[in-house]
Structure formats: structure tokens, C-alpha cells
Amino acid sequence: MFKLHFGRLTGKAYTKGERVLRFEAIVHNTADLRCGRMIEKFPEIVTRLAGIAERFATALDCVDTGFLADGVLDQLPTGSRLGATRIGGVDLNKPRMRDALSAVLALAPAPHGFTVGDFAAKVHAITGTSDAEYTIRQAAYDLRKLRGKQLLDKPGRTRRYRVPAHAARTIAALLTLRDQVIAPVLAGIRSPRMGRKPKAWTSIDRDYEQIRVNMQTLFDDLALTTPAPLAA
Numbered sequence: 001m002f003k004l005h006f007g008r009l010t011g012k013a014y015t016k017g018e019r020v021l022r023f024e025a026i027v028h029n030t031a032d033l034r035c036g037r038m039i040e041k042f043p044e045i046v047t048r049l050a051g052i053a054e055r056f057a058t059a060l061d062c063v064d065t066g067f068l069a070d071g072v073l074d075q076l077p078t079g080s081r082l083g084a085t086r087i088g089g090v091d092l093n094k095p096r097m098r099d100a101l102s103a104v105l106a107l108a109p110a111p112h113g114f115t116v117g118d119f120a121a122k123v124h125a126i127t128g129t130s131d132a133e134y135t136i137r138q139a140a141y142d143l144r145k146l147r148g149k150q151l152l153d154k155p156g157r158t159r160r161y162r163v164p165a166h167a168a169r170t171i172a173a174l175l176t177l178r179d180q181v182i183a184p185v186l187a188g189i190r191s192p193r194m195g196r197k198p199k200a201w202t203s204i205d206r207d208y209e210q211i212r213v214n215m216q217t218l219f220d221d222l223a224l225t226t227p228a229p230l231a232a
Contacts, residue, residue, distance in 0.1 A: 011056035059109035066173025080148035113160035
């Protein structure tokens with residue numbers, strides 16, 4: 001069972017092994033649905049809960065399977081415009097921007113979207129930083145940069161942000177590529193031999209080992225070296 005809580009609204013998923021049994025949305029207080037609480041509002045309450053469950057399932061599917069379109073990695077670091085304002089690009093080499101992407105992805109299933117304050121609080125929770133170390137102003141600027149790259153929506157005059165499905169897939173793919181592909185593969189290249197084989201040798205472990213061996217050959221052919229990190 002997998003649950004995400006957003007105030008008094010909860011998204012819940014039931015799985016058994018590799019099979020998904022069902023998704024459901026739970027409201028602990030119907031006031032959070034913002035459609036009234038009288039009995040005649042029951043059809044609207046059910047409709048809104050169904051929409052929450054559908055968005056919850058869509059967000060989890062997007063996070064599970066990422067996608068990168070051609071040119072995304074080249075376009076992200078370049079500047080962009082949001083209205084008449086020119087803003088900076090999204091540099092994945094900067095920890096602050098990776099933390100921002102992680103926070104946005106974590107908030108993607110939020111039933112009503114999220115505010116700048118919600119986003120800043122999530123960054124604080126992920127990084128352990130304080131309000132002084134990562135301010136609301138910095139959070140707002142990071143969100144503007146992500147909007148400039150179409151990784152966020154801010155419909156109309158609302159103050160709430162939403163993560164479109166295609167953007168969630170892109171963010172998930174970017175973080176996976178940076179943290180689960182590039183970093184471990186480069187770290188493995190520095191080791192001429194694999195260490196002790198883990199007790200649970202998964203298909204992903206075998207993939208990493210095969211890539212490590214092939215990348216060492218490729219680096220030799222390209223005359224690239226990966227020196228070991230300096231001792232502390």
C-alpha cells in the first residue's frame with residue numbers, strides 16, 4: 001500500500017507484487033474539496049474525488065516512466081523568457097536546481113497544485129535547509145525558471161502551480177539520468193575491477209556492470225582518463 005497525504009486529502013494505491021490492484025482518493029474533511037458539504041453536493045464531491053484519483057494515478061505513472069525529447073539537455077541550460085522577463089536556464093549541475101526539480105516532482109500529485117510556500121517547504125524537507133538558507137524569493141525564482149522551460153504550469157491568475165504529465169516525465173527522466181546513470185557509471189569507470197558482488201544480484205546490477213566494462217573500453221578508445229578522487 002502506498003499513500004500520499006496532502007492536508008486532509010489522501011491518494012492511496014494498492015499493489016500486489018508487480019500488479020496494481022486499485023487507486024483511490026480519500027477526503028477526511030470535505031471542506032478541502034471546496035465544493036460545499038451539503039448532501040446535495042454529493043455528486044460533485046464524488047466527481048472531484050474521481051478527478052483526484054485520476055491525477056494521482058497519472059502522476060505516479062509519469063514518475064515511473066520518464067521521457068526525454070531530442071534537444072532537451074541542450075536547451076535546459078540556456079536562458080528563456082517568461083512574458084517580458086528574461087530568466088536563467090535550468091542547470092542540472094547545480095545542487096539547488098536538482099533539489100528544486102526533486103521538490104516539484106514530489107508535489108506533482110498534489111490534488112489542488114501547490115504554492116510557492118509549499119514548494120519551499122518541500123525543498124527544506126528534502127535538503128534539511130532552513131528558511132534563511134533557501135528563501136521564498138529564491139523558491140519563486142526557481143519556479144519561474146521551470147515555467148520558462150514548460151516544466152510547470154500556472155493557470156490563469158491562480159497562485160498555484162501544476163506539473164503537466166509531459167513535464168513530470170521529463171523531470172523524472174532528468175533526475176534518473178543524472179543520479180542513476182551518469183553518476184554511478186562514471187564512478188564505476190574509476191574502478192578497474194568490481195568489488196564484492198552483492199548478495200541480491202538484480203538485473204539492474206548486471207546492467208550497471210556491463211555498462212561499466214563497455215565504458216572502460218570506450219574511454220580507452222577515446223583516450224579519456226578518469227583519475228581516482230583525492231583522499232580526504
